[in-house]
Amino acid sequence: MELELRDVSKHFGGIQALNGVSLRLSGSQLVGLIGPNGSGKTTLVNTISGIYKPDDGEIILNGEEIGRLKANEVTRRGVGRTFQVTRAFRRMTVMENMLVPALAVPSDRGHREIKERAREILSFLTIDHLRNDYARSLSGGQQKLLELGQLLMTDPDLLLLDEPFAGVHPKLMETIFEYITTVHAQGKSFIIISHDMSSIFTLSQRLVVLHYGDIIADGPPDIVKEDPAVIEAYLGEDEDD
């Protein structure tokens, strides 16, 4: 998997959400995307996943420009994502939620095989016993797990997770941790947005820090966390300086 963002910009009215962002991901990487509120993290994920179209710049996935594609077309090219506020299909059962992506993205699997795969993923995520329940009856954390399960049904190469740990019970957080490490070990790439610093520093091989739509740091977590620009972005400028 090769993803390259070249000078990607996005604005909403007078607000410049992304300001010429350039980024390159190659092979199987686990990238943490952090930054203060309003720094453009979710906008970046929305732009890569086709929810937004960039105003300027290019998004190249495996040699193909995907910046102008619709979200469903980006998904079919192997990019999956979750949302900060879960968007599981609330009036469908857990199993139906799992089947929707598998039916939408063409594959060689038969219906029975798809169901078996769904059960396998649900078991891994510890929610198989809830497969006949409506998504609306699940807790917030269980809905996050369901969304992660839906992602795997399309077999993506790049997974974009928007705040996967937010508001999740510590026990379910362990499951999400295991999910990320296991799926990453299978050769998939991740871009994970999180405000949970201890989780993101533990998980990530690389940290990208956004601030007011600009990348202010990009590198290994140990180095990034000592970066003065990052410290300043999070803690604010010292008034004495």
Place this chain on the structure above:
Amino acid sequence: MKYFLSLCTTGVIMGVIYALMALGLTLIFSILRVINFAHGEFYMLGGYASYFILSTFTGLHPLLAVPLAGLIAALIGLAFEIAFLRPMHQGRIERPDEYAILITFGLSFFLMNLALAVFGPYPHRPPSFFQGAVRLGFVNVSADRLTASILSLALLTLLLLIINKTWIGIALQAVSQNKDAAAVVGINPLRMNTLAFGLGVGLAATAGALLAPSFLIVPDVGAVPSIRSYVIIVLGGMGSIQGSILGGLLIGLVESLGAGYFPDPSRALNYKTAFGLVIFALVLLFRPRGFFGRKEV
């Protein structure tokens, strides 16, 4: 009691057809979030299309004109959705809510005036499906209305099966629940919008073609059925398929019983639509979400 049961039978027969038309409106609203103000004109179009087909191909059995009329309307609906509603869903229209109202109203006037120009102001009626009446228990029902009702019931069942058991139906449900979430799992919401609009107006036209032998067709024949459909979908809960079916049956029964028990039989039929509106007002007062309506989360 016999009289009551006979009124109920008539009410159910008409209610099923009302449900078919309202289901089309519901489908469009739940997927596109657009109230189709031209829905009644597609009903009218179905009637005229059926009349035109049967006048042109005189040997054809009248029942065969029904699916053809539905198909013609569906194709017009598909073309209209792609040309005029899709830009709205692509974010190319600055004020989409106002635009949707104006553009469907515009279509309504266009279709009505087109019918006036092509067929003139005089009433038309395609030939009957079957002559005479059928005895159902205590009541004689016109064979045409009974046929229309049975076919509507079959179509409603088929549609429920498609929506609940097929991939297309599940994709439509997904889009109706959350467009962005549907898109990121690989569904094309724009295509589903087009499909829903085509299907929705096709159902309205099918209802029009089914009732055409029972009622005269004039350019504004769709006005009352469209008002009735709006009442039904609000009654059932906006966007609810079960609600549309239940609402259709309820309105059919209320209209039939209201007209049957109205003190002055000479005026009873004139007030038929008003009885449904009374129920509508009561539902708005006591359960504004309708029977199956959901609270917004």
